Amino acid sequence: MFPKTLIGFLLAGTTALPALGEEISWIYCGDRIDPVHEKYIGEWDAANPDYPIAVEVVGWAQCQDKATTLAAAGSPAALAYVGSRTLKEFALSELIVPVPMTEEEKAAYFPHVVDTVTFDDTQWGVPIAFSTKALYWNKDLFAKAGLDPETPPKTWAEEIEFAKVITDKTGVPGYGLSAKSFDNTMHQFLHWVYTNNGKVIDAEDNIVLDSPETLAALQAYKDITPYSVEGATAYEQNEMRAIFLDSKVAMLQASVGAAMLLKDTEMNWGVTTLPLGPSADGPGTLLITDSLAVFADSGVEEKAAEFAKFITSPEIQIEYELSPDLGLTPTRPSERVDELVAEVPYWQPFIEGIAFGGPEPLFTDYKGLQNVMIDMVQSVVTGSAEPQAALTKAAEALEEYK
Structure with a gap:
């Protein structure tokens, strides 16, 4: 069963036509409306007085659940900020409508960004926030361990070896x-x-x-665990970032937000592309996006989709992405991005990793996927399972959630 679209409503002879003169409700995640969005919402309202934007700000912890609950109850918001990982589930549940992109629109994005919102060759959301990762290293800890502080690891093998040397020679965990x-x-x-x-x-x-490439990644996790912070299962990435900022771990993979915190500190640090495994074609990273989803049955689907593309248009989006407190990676290449990389060198690895990166997997049950993957990682990190056994078990379990 494919999701309902506005065209589908018309062909079916229903009365679910766009209302004339109706507000577009937007569930907006966070504790406030970003000033960039607030400015351009004003521009939209001035140009579209019959379709004003009505923003409801909802905290991150409740935001997506609220959008889902309203849609399932038959009283959806017109538009909501969602993790792109949920789009497939929303689409198959007929809660959202497609927001197709032209070939020109797709080509404007960095490689694979559109893949994060694409299912069944159709786009189900418009990317509004994008994150990539790079490897940070503490140069002083490298030097203390006898390593060249200006030469970060380029491969997994070097990363594991450097982590071991740092741990052994300084007593500080080599990797977070x-x-x-x-x-x-x-x-x-x-x-x-x-x-x-x-x-x-x-x-x-x-x-x-269950492939040789993923097995190698899980084996590398096992190999680097002895040289990481003790009790890795007690930490999520932002907690580990705090440990790195306190100079109590030597290497960490994190977003550009960490650089924005580090640039005003006394730490002697560097950042580079993520180290590569033996089968890599080039610098890579997971490509994570949040997107604007247009919900079915609001009566203003067409105008909501128009607004979603307006508020994420290239000129507005880059202004939003470069807000200093967000720590986002730009979604599209541009002269401004080129200037940014030239002006602020730490941006380069976050852009460079996109070309060989991959999208967050789209599953019909995202939480099921997430739980299986976490169990797999934890079983290897704690030593309760060997990498191949954990990988095979996880691959079999994921069949239920695809």
Whole structure:
């Protein structure tokens, strides 16, 4: 069963036509409306007085659940900020409508960004926030361990070896591995998968997790665990970032937000592309997006989709992405991005990793996927399972959730 679209309503002879002169409700995640969005909402309202934007700000913890609950109850918001990972589930549940992109629109984005919102060759959301990761290292800890402080690891083998040397010679953990029962434990591992040319699910919905590429990533996790912060299952990525900022771990994979925190500190640090596995084609990273989803049965689907594309248009989006407190990666290449990389060198690895990166996998039950992946990682990190056994078990379990 495919989701309902506005055209589908018309062909079916229903009365679910766009209302004339109706507000577009937007469930907006956060504690306030970003000033960039607030400015351009004003511009939209001035140009579209019959379709004003009515924003409801909802905290991150409740935001997506509220959008889902309203839609399932038959009283949806017109538009909601959602994790793109949920789009497939929303689409198959007929809660959202497609927001197709032209070939020109798709080509404007960095490679694979559109893949994060694409299911069944159709786009189900418009990317509004984008995150990539890179490797940070503490140069002083490298020097203290006798390593060249200006030469970060370029491969997994070097990363594991450097982590061991630092741990052995300084007593400070060499690497910050996060394995808490939290969504970013899966994300952190997927960065390793995508720096070794691995996948979780292919375009035909086949589970391809149990592969040599992913096995190598899980084996590398096992190998680096002894040189990471003790008790990795107690930490999620932001907690591990705090440990790195306190100079109590030597290497960490994190977003550009960490650089924005580090640039005003006294730490002697560097950042580079994520180290590569033996099967990598080039620098990679997990590509995570949040997107604007247009919900079915609001009566203003067409105008909501128009607004979603307006508020994420290139000129507005780059202004939003470069808000200093967000720590986002730009979604599209542009002269402004080129200038940014030239002006602020720490941006380069976050852009460079996109070309060989991969999207967050789209499953019909995202939480099921997440739990399986976290269990797999934790079983290897704690030593309760060997990598191959954990991988095979996880691949079999994921069949239920695809």
